[in-house]
Amino acid sequence: MTDGSANIAVIVVNYGTATMALAAVDSVLTSPPGARDVEVHLVDNASPGTDAAILADEIEARGWGGRVRLHLERENRGFGSGNNVVLHDLSRREDPPDLVFLLNPDAKLSNNALNILADFMHAHSKAGAAGARLIDTDGAPSTAAFRFPSIAGEFAEAANFGPITRMLKRWRIPMEPEQETGPVDWVTGAAVMLRFTALQQVGFFDPGYFLYYEEVDLMRRLNKSGWQCWHVAEAEVIHVEGAATALRGSEIGLRRRPEYWYASRRLYSFRSLGRIGAIANGCVVILGAGLNHVHSRLRGRKPWLPERFIPDTWRFVLRPLLAGWRPD
Numbered sequence: 001m002t003d004g005s006a007n008i009a010v011i012v013v014n015y016g017t018a019t020m021a022l023a024a025v026d027s028v029l030t031s032p033p034g035a036r037d038v039e040v041h042l043v044d045n046a047s048p049g050t051d052a053a054i055l056a057d058e059i060e061a062r063g064w065g066g067r068v069r070l071h072l073e074r075e076n077r078g079f080g081s082g083n084n085v086v087l088h089d090l091s092r093r094e095d096p097p098d099l100v101f102l103l104n105p106d107a108k109l110s111n112n113a114l115n116i117l118a119d120f121m122h123a124h125s126k127a128g129a130a131g132a133r134l135i136d137t138d139g140a141p142s143t144a145a146f147r148f149p150s151i152a153g154e155f156a157e158a159a160n161f162g163p164i165t166r167m168l169k170r171w172r173i174p175m176e177p178e179q180e181t182g183p184v185d186w187v188t189g190a191a192v193m194l195r196f197t198a199l200q201q202v203g204f205f206d207p208g209y210f211l212y213y214e215e216v217d218l219m220r221r222l223n224k225s226g227w228q229c230w231h232v233a234e235a236e237v238i239h240v241e242g243a244a245t246a247l248r249g250s251e252i253g254l255r256r257r258p259e260y261w262y263a264s265r266r267l268y269s270f271r272s273l274g275r276i277g278a279i280a281n282g283c284v285v286i287l288g289a290g291l292n293h294v295h296s297r298l299r300g301r302k303p304w305l306p307e308r309f310i311p312d313t314w315r316f317v318l319r320p321l322l323a324g325w326r327p328d
Helices: 018-029 051-061 079-091 113-123 151-159 162-167 196-202 214-224 259-298 309-322
Strands: 008-014 038-044 068-072 099-103 107-109 127-135 182-184 191-195 228-239
Touching: 008 018, 008 079, 008 113, 018 038, 018 051, 018 099, 018 107, 038 051, 038 079, 051 068, 079 099, 079 196, 079 214, 099 107, 099 113, 099 196, 113 127, 113 191, 113 228, 127 196, 127 214, 151 162, 151 259, 191 196, 191 228, 196 214, 214 228, 214 259, 259 309
Parallel strands: 008 038, 008 099, 038 068, 127 228
Antiparallel strands: 099 191, 107 228, 127 191, 182 228
């Protein structure tokens, strides 16, 4: 890696997944670069244990020292702030990169996704973000494209009841896993290419989000600033869903969510809907969850909701909003 600007800066933020993060970086370094220069930034977000030492040792052992820059953070401020460490460094350059590619540590390139996305961004000057198609280790597609959360969409998701889902399908937040290439509201931050000038315009990630909703908020702000977001199905990335957050498979739907997940929901609702809208949204989510409990019990099934979802939504989302909470 030479001094000065590269066409693409790749950022991988690690927390407790050193082996997977190294595999993610390796998938980038072994991908054909085409005519572009690629630089890789690996951020260790104050991982517990020996991750920082492992990453440093492996970078040296694999001869990556000239191609990968390791950033060692002393405090874990979350996914968005981990990426911001690199984004702010890049912004201080006289000639920053044209594009930034965010890759989860639990993901790796399946095909020449980096160049496919870069070519797409070059051909679509209004595109501020372009996300890859995600597949699991067996090749099955995962949801990677979404609609912005809305009161109707959040109600349908909480209720999880067929007639309601069908009635409100135009507001359904997740889009089909087999989604074709096209404009969408937002794409997962697991594998997304962003135009650096667009990122500079909106001010990078909001540091108020520790984890979850940070990419939704970023792409909402890009959308408000006139930038498009696209899902590019031709670019494939393998994603071990939830490996970086310890929520996998059915656990994603049923395990009790941490407080910061609710804090992120509260912040996003406030940012996108204002206080009154966020309060209305919280009430509707609790109503939908209550309906979920009723129809699930009538069918003899366990509600498809995180454990303690209703009391936690009240405690961490609705009650603070009603008490006058405001973002810092």
